Amino acid sequence: MALSGKLTKKLVENLGAGRHGDGGGLYLVVDPSGARRWIVRVVVKGQKNKKGGPLRTDYGLGGADVVTLNQARDRALEYRRMAKQGLNPRFNVRQEIPTFEEVAQQVHIDRMPTWKNAKHGQQWINTLRDYAFPKIGRMPIDSIDQPEVMMCLAPIWTEKHETARRLAQRIKTVLDVARSKGFRSGENPVTAIKDANALPKVKAKPKHHKAMHWKDVPAFYADLKTRNAMAAKALMFTCLTGSRTGEVLGLRWEEVDLEARLWTCPAIRMKTGNDHRVPLTDEMLEIIEPLKALKSDYVFEGQKRHKPLSNMAMLMLLRRMNVEGVTVHGFRSTFRDWASEVANAPREVAELSISHRIGSDVERAYARSDLLDKRRVLMEKWSNFVSGSSADVIKLRTSTKS
Structure with missing residues (x-):
């Protein structure tokens, strides 16, 4: 039969800061932080305080998040029985080993x-x-x-x-x-x-995300522009910014400064754990500015109000477009190849554009700049290429026809 007392399960969950008695020396202690724990106050037979009176001692019984009210009462009873026999609970209690x-x-x-x-x-x-x-x-x-x-x-x-x-x-x-x-x-x-090297050594095989060749991007992007689905707009923005899927889908309006033409992705969504500033081009702004009218918390709203698109939305769009052998993440690699092969961008500018860490810890400690101005120039060139308005695309079309 379960022991009874003054406290109830509801009181244990809702009582404010302080020490709350259940009876028989059992107390629920609620810290100002909200943490809850059990203690029991007992007098061990034969133990005296400095004045010669009975020595009252508090013993912890565990946190209220893992020890239920009934369990605390059972343990308190066990402690009182030991104390009456002159046994110090601290050294004689049977410890239950969790799984x-x-x-x-x-x-x-x-x-x-x-x-x-x-x-x-x-x-x-x-x-x-x-x-x-x-x-x-x-x-x-x-x-x-x-x-x-x-x-x-x-x-x-x-x-x-x-x-x-x-x-x-x-x-x-x-x-x-x-x-x-x-x-x-x-x-x-x-x-x-x-x-002990008890397990065999396994040579890790590098996994690369399947990427579209940069020469094919303008035609692909032109196809995307004909589509009204939110996934198409998100994929266009992802392609232009070279960002990761989670960074784009989690984009909130509070992160965007339209006047400064800047998107600051917070550290919590970044793989590097640091804020990342993305310069916004005319083409990028043309995608997101009309979405402001939806008055959603998220720039790319999904099927549920004030909720982002699904992680699979852009990948499923690629499949519906019959684009084989390409992943959404792969567009980061596409941009990186173009930056090297076509734009001849300095390595540090290209790497920072896709939020990669560059150099050693010491080098990063001294290189405080994120090269925003230089990255803005590079992203403008990329946007022009992808949207088909650069000389590179015109030259590419001419060579293809001939």
């Missing part, structure tokens, strides 16, 4: 505010869910050693090496956190496996 999955789920929750985006956070836990939980998820966290980790990694180490590498990193993180909380001791088995 690997329980620790992993809590690590995921604790780190939610640090994820670059929700998708990244979900991928983190999904990898463990698919490859670790079925094999070691129910095992006590302190019983997992090298053989158990190898059970997870070995089957996919060569076939899905990148996934396996990430899985190893995430298992290591979970085990490290468990050790920091006192649930484990000794060396992390993932580290031991790596140091």
